[in-house]
Amino acid sequence: MRRKVVAGNWKMNGSSEFARAYCLEISSHLPVDDIDVVLFPPFPYLGIVALSDVAMGGQDCSVNASGAFTGDVSTEMLRDVGARYVLLGHSERRVMHGESDELVAQKCLSALKADLIPVLCVGESMQEREAGAAFDVVSGQVNAVLSVLSKAQLKRLVIAYEPVWAIGTGLTATPDQAQEMHQFIRASIANVDAEGAEVVSILYGGSVKSDNACELFAKNDIDGALVGGASLKVEEFIAICRARQQV
Numbered sequence: 001m002r003r004k005v006v007a008g009n010w011k012m013n014g015s016s017e018f019a020r021a022y023c024l025e026i027s028s029h030l031p032v033d034d035i036d037v038v039l040f041p042p043f044p045y046l047g048i049v050a051l052s053d054v055a056m057g058g059q060d061c062s063v064n065a066s067g068a069f070t071g072d073v074s075t076e077m078l079r080d081v082g083a084r085y086v087l088l089g090h091s092e093r094r095v096m097h098g099e100s101d102e103l104v105a106q107k108c109l110s111a112l113k114a115d116l117i118p119v120l121c122v123g124e125s126m127q128e129r130e131a132g133a134a135f136d137v138v139s140g141q142v143n144a145v146l147s148v149l150s151k152a153q154l155k156r157l158v159i160a161y162e163p164v165w166a167i168g169t170g171l172t173a174t175p176d177q178a179q180e181m182h183q184f185i186r187a188s189i190a191n192v193d194a195e196g197a198e199v200v201s202i203l204y205g206g207s208v209k210s211d212n213a214c215e216l217f218a219k220n221d222i223d224g225a226l227v228g229g230a231s232l233k234v235e236e237f238i239a240i241c242r243a244r245q246q247v
């Protein structure tokens with residue numbers, strides 16, 4: 001059975017005071033029955049979120065275990081501070097830090113070996129969509145990871161489809177556009193492992209808000225959401241979690 005996941009990616013926002021107040025507020029609404037609620041705060045605030053009941057993850061990880069890698073954070077370090085998830089291959093990392101499909105695949109492997117759940121982000125740019133290449137791009141990103149995982153590892157993956165043109169722009173993919181890509185991703189998983197396709201949760205990300213969440217969650221292959229901007233307002237994030245619970 002696929003888990004329903006609602007995750008908040010704070011990106012590079014917040015402060016220790018923000019994190020404390022946020023966790024206090026959200027904790028009073030947890031647990032949300034049948035929903036996995038996850039926060040991805042910036043690294044310095046993981047320790048604060050760890051004091052609450054909210055599941056959390058790192059926004060990235062290294063493929064290396066330790067050593068002279070200034071600025072990097074290892075999977076074991078994430079585990080050590082209580083993280084259960086890690087966000088990998090976000091388009092902001094792919095574009096601004098030049099992360100390749102191959103590197104993202106290696107990071108997924110490292111995360112799984114450390115018993116972290118990787119949330120693999122995939123998605124096409126507007127230029128790629130307009131050129132009719134959206135499915136090829138997403139297929140390449142997904143298959144690069146599937147090709148290095150065993151069937152057992154694949155079943156522990158979460159995938160987030162985030163069309164780059166919908167991130168932080170207010171331009172949400174229509175529920176039909178999102179469903180079409182989610183169904184395609186699920187079919188790509190089924191090509192490798194039919195059982196895996198039934199258990200891997202596929203989240204949608206890109207300008208998700210409480211007022212568009214229900215229509216997205218109503219689609220068969222949309223299991224949850226990866227929320228950026230709207231997750232910075234705790235009431236709004238809770239409303240999205242409730243929407244997932246209701247649909």
Ligand SMILES: O=C[C@H](O)COP(=O)(O)O
Binds near residue numbers: 009
């Ligand atoms: O990780 C989250 C996504 O980039 C979505 O961000 P957004 O909700 O601000 O569009």
